Amino acid sequence: MGVGTLGALVHGCSLPVFLRFFADLVDSFGSHAGDPDTMVRLVVRYALYFLVVGAAIWASSWAEISCWMWTGERQSTRMRILYLHAALRQDVSFFDTDVRASDVIYAINADAVLVQDAISEKLGNLIHYMATFVAGFVVGFTAAWQLALVTLAVVPLIALIGGLSAAALSKLSARSQDALSAASGIAEQALAQIRIVQAFVGEERAMRAYSAALAVAQKIGYRSGVAKGLGLGGTYFTVFCCYGLLLWYGGHLVRRHHTNGGLAIATMFSVMIGGIALGQSAPSMAAFAKARVAAANIFRIIDHKPANAAGIELDSVTGRLEMRAVDFAYPSRPDAPILRGFSLTVPPGKTIALVGTSGSGKSTVVSLIERFYDPTAGHILLDGHDLKTLKLRWLRQQIGLVSQEPTLFATSIKENLLLGRDSESATQAEMEEAARVANAHSFIVKLPQGYDTQVGDRGLQLSGGQKQRIAIGRAMLKNPGILLLDEATSALDSESEKLVQEALDRFMIGRTTLVIAHRLSTVRKADLVAVLQGGAVSEMGSHEELMGKGEQGTYAKLIRVQEQQEAVNAARRSSARPSSARNSVSSPIMTRNSSYGGRRLSDFSAADLSSVAMGDGGRQAVAFRAGASSFLRLARMNSPEWGYALLASAGSMVCGSLSAIFAYVLSAVLSVYYAADPRYMERQIAKYCYLLVGMSSAALVFNTVQHVFWDAVGENLTKRVRERMFAAVLRNEMAWFDADENSSARVAARLALDAQSVRSAIGDRISVIVQNTALMVVACTAGLVLQWRLALVLLAVFPLVVGATVLQKMFLKGFSGDLEAAHARATHVAGEAVANLRTVAAFNAERKMAGLFEASLRGPLRRCVWKGQVAGGGYGVAQFLLYASYALGLWYAAWLVKHGVSDFSRAIRVFMVLMVSANGAAETLTLAPDFVRGGRAMRSVFETVDRATEVEPDDPDAAPATGLRGEVELRHVDLAYPSRPDVQVLRDLSLRARAGKTLALVGPSGCGKSSVLALVLRFYEPTSGRVLVDGKDARKYNLRALRRAVAVVPQEPFLFAASIHDNIAYGRPEATEAExxxxxxxxxxxRSQET
Structure with missing residues (x-):
C-alpha cells in the first residue's frame, strides 16, 4: 500500500508539475517572440522536461496500478477468508433469524467484489485524483497566490455538493444491495432445488418471483442516476463559474502587472486540472459508497461473536444425558413451541429409541444435544454438567451424528470420511475399517479412483444409499462416546440396511446412543423407548414393557399401525411385480447414477421417494456460440431503451464538447493576456466569462440528462440480462445441471456477477467513452481548422498510445478470465459449507472447510502479481508516449513559429485543445480493466442465453398430457448418464405399472431404482428403448404438461422460503384455500400447522 500510495501521489502530482513547466514555456513564447533562436532553445529545454515528467509518470503509474491491484486482491482474499471463518463459527440459530445462507454466498460473491474494486483500483484512483487536486492548488499558489486564494474560497461549496451527492448515493446503494440480495436468494433457492422446480413445473413461478425482486432494485437504480447526475452537474457548474471568476481576476492582475500571462495561465490550468480531478473522483466515491454498504454486510458477520465460544472440558465422559423440564421453540417461530416440559434421562452406555409421529420433536432433541440450539427453559446435562458450561467444540467432538439426510462435500471420499478428524490422527487402515463396518468399502474400492474418487456437488456422483453408508463410516471413524442416529438407515435398501444395522449394533455397544427410527426392528433392540407426543415424553420403558400396556398405550398403537402397514406393503409388492424385468440388479452400480429416490419399505410416517440428484462430474463440454460478446448484440437486447440511449448520448456529447470549448476559451484568454491594449483585454475577458457562465448552466443540465438516462439504460439492461439468463437456465435439461461448472452455487454467482459487470461496462463506461469521443472530435476539428500542420503531427502520435493500450487490454483479458474462474471455485466451496452448516458444526469441520476455501483463493492471489505488472507497465508506457507526443508537438510548434508558418496564438490554441483531448483519451484507456471484465461477462451471458436445451419443455407440436389414465411402461430401456456414457445404469429393462395400481421397485442401493423415476419425469432420456405413458412415447407429450400429471415426494424434503400455504400449493398455484x-x-x- 505504501508503494502504491507513493506511485499514485507522484502520478497525480505529475500533471500540475507539467503545467508549471508549460507556463514557463508559454512565457518564453511571449517574452521572446522577437528572438526565434532563443525561443526555440527554451522550447527544446522544456520539451526535455516534459520527457522527464513522462518517465516519472511511467514509473509511478506502474507502481500505482500494480501495487493497488495486488493489495486489493490480497485484502479481499483475507476478507473472504475471515468472513467464511466467522460465518461457520456462528450458532445455527443465527442462520434461522439473522442471516440466510444465500446472504453468505452473495457476500462472498458480489459484496466482496464491490469491496475489492473500491480498495484496489478505485482507491488508487482517488489518491491519484486528490493528489492532482492538491498539487494543482500548490502550483496555483506559487504561480499567482491571489488567484489561488480566490479559487480556495469556492472549494467548500464544491466539497459540499460532492458530500451531499455521496450521502444520497450511499443510502440508495444500501437499498439496492438489499434488493439484489433478495433476488439472489430467490434464484439460488430455485437452482439448488432445480429437480423440485422442474418436477412441479415451477419455472414460471420462480421467474416471476425473481423478476419482482429485480424490479425493486431497478427502481432504486433510477433514483441513483438522478442523484449522480445532479451531483456531478452541480460540481461542474461550480467549477466553471469558478474559472470564470479566475479569468476575470487574472486579467485584472495582468493589467496591473502583478503577474504575467504565463504565471496566470499556470494558476488557471492547475485549478482546472484540480477541479476536473475532483470531479473524476466522484466515480470512486460512488464505488466507496457501494463498498461501505457491502463491507458493512461482511463485517457484521466477522464482528459478530457467537454465544457458545467459552466453556470447560471434562477429563472423562461416561455418557449420561439428562434433559430436565426443557421448553423449546425455534427462533424463527418463537410462538410455536416444539417441546414443553420435556424430561428424559439416558443412562451411560445405553441405547434409547425416540419414536413418535412426524413433528413430535424427535429431531429437535438431537439438535438440542448437539447444541445447534439452546432450550428456552430447562437444562440439558452431560455427566451432571449443563451443556452451556461445556466448550462447544469439545462437546461436539464427543458426539457422532448420522442424520436423516446424508451430506457429502464436493471433495474425495477420503476427505469426507476424515471430516471432523484430523488426517494425521487416522490411518488408512482405520479409515478402511470404518468404511468396511459401514458396508461402504466394497463399493468404494470398485470406483475408478477408490477412496480418492471425487463425490461431486452435494455428493451427486453417488446414490443415496452409498452416500448414507459413507456418512455412517464418517461417524464411526470419529469414535465418539455418544451416538445420535437420526434415521441413519432410511436411505438404504433392505439388504444394505441389514448389514449396516448389524454394524451399528456392534458400534453402539458401550456408547450412549439416541436413535430416531421408524422401523420396528430398530426399536426392539433399544434398551429404552421414549414415546414423544405433544412436545413431551408420554411413555418410556423397554419395548416389552410398553407393548404390555396393550391398546391403552400410545407406543403399542403405533406398533400395530406399522405392522399393518408393512403387511399391506408386502401384499402390494407381491402383486405389483412387472411382467418383464430383465435389467440385472444383482450387484449395485458402484459409479454415480441418478438416485432420484429409493422407495422405503416401511410407510410409518409417509411415503418417501428419495430425491438424490442425477450425476455431476466429468461431463462433456457443451459447445456454445462463439463471438457472443458483441456490443452490437447487447445493443439489440437494449433496443427498447434506444431512445433513452440517444438522449443520454446527447448529454454525454454536450458534456464532452464543453471540455473542448473550455480549453479553447482558456487558450484564447492566454493570447488576450499578451495584448498590448488593456481595454481590449478587459472586453475580451468579460466576453469569455459570460460564455463560461452559460457553459456552467449547460453542464448542470446535460450532466443530469447524461446520467439519468444512461442509468435507466443500464438498469433496464441489467434486469433484462438477469431475467433472460435465469429463464434460459431454468429451461436446461437436468444433465446440464450435473456438470461441475453448472452447480447451483456457480450458476447463482454468474447471475449475480455477470450482469453486474455488463452493467458496469454499459452504464458509466459507455457514457465516458461517448463523452470523450465528442471531446476528441471537437478538439481535432478545432485543431485542424486553426493549424492543420501542427494538428496532424499531434494526431500522428496517437496510434502509439492506442497500440500500447490495446496490448495492455489483451494481457488484462487473458489474466482476468483465470482469476474469475478461480473465484467461482472458491465460491462453490463456501456455498457447500454454508448450505450444510449443521454437518460442518456437528463434526467440528469449520477449520477444514475454511482451509479448503483458503486454498482455492491462493491461485488468484499468486496470479494477481503478474496481472498487476502487465497492467501497470502497459499503462505506464501509454502515458509516457502521451507526454512524448506533447514534447514533439511543442518542438514542432516552435519550429512553425520560427519559420513564420504559424503565430504564437494559433499554435498554443491547437496545442491546448488537443492536450485536453489527449487527457480525455488517457482517461478512457484507464477503463480497460472494466471493459475486460464486461467483455468476459457478456460472453458468459450470451453463452447461457444461447444454449439450446436438449429437451424442449414447451414444444407446441407435442401432445397435451390431459386425461391420462396413469399407465407407465418401459420397453427394453438402456440408460447411461451423460456424465458417464461408458457406465450402463439400466440394461434392457422392461416393466409396466398399470393404471391405478402400485408398483414397488426394490433392489440394492445403486441398482437403478431411482433412474426409472427420473426417466418417467424425463429428467433424462434413455439411450435406447422407450418410456411409454398410456401407450404413447413420453417424448411425444408436452414436457411440462406431462410433469403436471406426475407428483413426486422426495426422500430429502425441501421447502421454499415462503408460507406453508404456498409450499403446499407450489405445484398448483391456483388451488383454493379449502383445497x-x-x-x-x-x-x-x-394439525401441526394450527399449532
Missing amino acids: VVEAAAQANAH
Whole structure:
C-alpha cells in the first residue's frame, strides 16, 4: 500500500508539475517572440522536461496500478477468508433469524467484489485524483497566490455538493444491495432445488418471483442516476463559474502587472486540472459508497461473536444425558413451541429409541444435544454438567451424528470420511475399517479412483444409499462416546440396511446412543423407548414393557399401525411385480447414477421417494456460440431503451464538447493576456466569462440528462440480462445441471456477477467513452481548422498510445478470465459449507472447510502479481508516449513559429485543445480493466442465453398430457448418464405399472431404482428403448404438461422460503384455500400447522 500510495501521489502530482513547466514555456513564447533562436532553445529545454515528467509518470503509474491491484486482491482474499471463518463459527440459530445462507454466498460473491474494486483500483484512483487536486492548488499558489486564494474560497461549496451527492448515493446503494440480495436468494433457492422446480413445473413461478425482486432494485437504480447526475452537474457548474471568476481576476492582475500571462495561465490550468480531478473522483466515491454498504454486510458477520465460544472440558465422559423440564421453540417461530416440559434421562452406555409421529420433536432433541440450539427453559446435562458450561467444540467432538439426510462435500471420499478428524490422527487402515463396518468399502474400492474418487456437488456422483453408508463410516471413524442416529438407515435398501444395522449394533455397544427410527426392528433392540407426543415424553420403558400396556398405550398403537402397514406393503409388492424385468440388479452400480429416490419399505410416517440428484462430474463440454460478446448484440437486447440511449448520448456529447470549448476559451484568454491594449483585454475577458457562465448552466443540465438516462439504460439492461439468463437456465435439461461448472452455487454467482459487470461496462463506461469521443472530435476539428500542420503531427502520435493500450487490454483479458474462474471455485466451496452448516458444526469441520476455501483463493492471489505488472507497465508506457507526443508537438510548434508558418496564438490554441483531448483519451484507456471484465461477462451471458436445451419443455407440436389414465411402461430401456456414457445404469429393462395400481421397485442401493423415476419425469432420456405413458412415447407429450400429471415426494424434503400455504400449493398455484387445507389434512400436516 505504501508503494502504491507513493506511485499514485507522484502520478497525480505529475500533471500540475507539467503545467508549471508549460507556463514557463508559454512565457518564453511571449517574452521572446522577437528572438526565434532563443525561443526555440527554451522550447527544446522544456520539451526535455516534459520527457522527464513522462518517465516519472511511467514509473509511478506502474507502481500505482500494480501495487493497488495486488493489495486489493490480497485484502479481499483475507476478507473472504475471515468472513467464511466467522460465518461457520456462528450458532445455527443465527442462520434461522439473522442471516440466510444465500446472504453468505452473495457476500462472498458480489459484496466482496464491490469491496475489492473500491480498495484496489478505485482507491488508487482517488489518491491519484486528490493528489492532482492538491498539487494543482500548490502550483496555483506559487504561480499567482491571489488567484489561488480566490479559487480556495469556492472549494467548500464544491466539497459540499460532492458530500451531499455521496450521502444520497450511499443510502440508495444500501437499498439496492438489499434488493439484489433478495433476488439472489430467490434464484439460488430455485437452482439448488432445480429437480423440485422442474418436477412441479415451477419455472414460471420462480421467474416471476425473481423478476419482482429485480424490479425493486431497478427502481432504486433510477433514483441513483438522478442523484449522480445532479451531483456531478452541480460540481461542474461550480467549477466553471469558478474559472470564470479566475479569468476575470487574472486579467485584472495582468493589467496591473502583478503577474504575467504565463504565471496566470499556470494558476488557471492547475485549478482546472484540480477541479476536473475532483470531479473524476466522484466515480470512486460512488464505488466507496457501494463498498461501505457491502463491507458493512461482511463485517457484521466477522464482528459478530457467537454465544457458545467459552466453556470447560471434562477429563472423562461416561455418557449420561439428562434433559430436565426443557421448553423449546425455534427462533424463527418463537410462538410455536416444539417441546414443553420435556424430561428424559439416558443412562451411560445405553441405547434409547425416540419414536413418535412426524413433528413430535424427535429431531429437535438431537439438535438440542448437539447444541445447534439452546432450550428456552430447562437444562440439558452431560455427566451432571449443563451443556452451556461445556466448550462447544469439545462437546461436539464427543458426539457422532448420522442424520436423516446424508451430506457429502464436493471433495474425495477420503476427505469426507476424515471430516471432523484430523488426517494425521487416522490411518488408512482405520479409515478402511470404518468404511468396511459401514458396508461402504466394497463399493468404494470398485470406483475408478477408490477412496480418492471425487463425490461431486452435494455428493451427486453417488446414490443415496452409498452416500448414507459413507456418512455412517464418517461417524464411526470419529469414535465418539455418544451416538445420535437420526434415521441413519432410511436411505438404504433392505439388504444394505441389514448389514449396516448389524454394524451399528456392534458400534453402539458401550456408547450412549439416541436413535430416531421408524422401523420396528430398530426399536426392539433399544434398551429404552421414549414415546414423544405433544412436545413431551408420554411413555418410556423397554419395548416389552410398553407393548404390555396393550391398546391403552400410545407406543403399542403405533406398533400395530406399522405392522399393518408393512403387511399391506408386502401384499402390494407381491402383486405389483412387472411382467418383464430383465435389467440385472444383482450387484449395485458402484459409479454415480441418478438416485432420484429409493422407495422405503416401511410407510410409518409417509411415503418417501428419495430425491438424490442425477450425476455431476466429468461431463462433456457443451459447445456454445462463439463471438457472443458483441456490443452490437447487447445493443439489440437494449433496443427498447434506444431512445433513452440517444438522449443520454446527447448529454454525454454536450458534456464532452464543453471540455473542448473550455480549453479553447482558456487558450484564447492566454493570447488576450499578451495584448498590448488593456481595454481590449478587459472586453475580451468579460466576453469569455459570460460564455463560461452559460457553459456552467449547460453542464448542470446535460450532466443530469447524461446520467439519468444512461442509468435507466443500464438498469433496464441489467434486469433484462438477469431475467433472460435465469429463464434460459431454468429451461436446461437436468444433465446440464450435473456438470461441475453448472452447480447451483456457480450458476447463482454468474447471475449475480455477470450482469453486474455488463452493467458496469454499459452504464458509466459507455457514457465516458461517448463523452470523450465528442471531446476528441471537437478538439481535432478545432485543431485542424486553426493549424492543420501542427494538428496532424499531434494526431500522428496517437496510434502509439492506442497500440500500447490495446496490448495492455489483451494481457488484462487473458489474466482476468483465470482469476474469475478461480473465484467461482472458491465460491462453490463456501456455498457447500454454508448450505450444510449443521454437518460442518456437528463434526467440528469449520477449520477444514475454511482451509479448503483458503486454498482455492491462493491461485488468484499468486496470479494477481503478474496481472498487476502487465497492467501497470502497459499503462505506464501509454502515458509516457502521451507526454512524448506533447514534447514533439511543442518542438514542432516552435519550429512553425520560427519559420513564420504559424503565430504564437494559433499554435498554443491547437496545442491546448488537443492536450485536453489527449487527457480525455488517457482517461478512457484507464477503463480497460472494466471493459475486460464486461467483455468476459457478456460472453458468459450470451453463452447461457444461447444454449439450446436438449429437451424442449414447451414444444407446441407435442401432445397435451390431459386425461391420462396413469399407465407407465418401459420397453427394453438402456440408460447411461451423460456424465458417464461408458457406465450402463439400466440394461434392457422392461416393466409396466398399470393404471391405478402400485408398483414397488426394490433392489440394492445403486441398482437403478431411482433412474426409472427420473426417466418417467424425463429428467433424462434413455439411450435406447422407450418410456411409454398410456401407450404413447413420453417424448411425444408436452414436457411440462406431462410433469403436471406426475407428483413426486422426495426422500430429502425441501421447502421454499415462503408460507406453508404456498409450499403446499407450489405445484398448483391456483388451488383454493379449502383445497390446500384438505391436502394438508390428508398429509397429516394440518394439525401441526394450527399449532
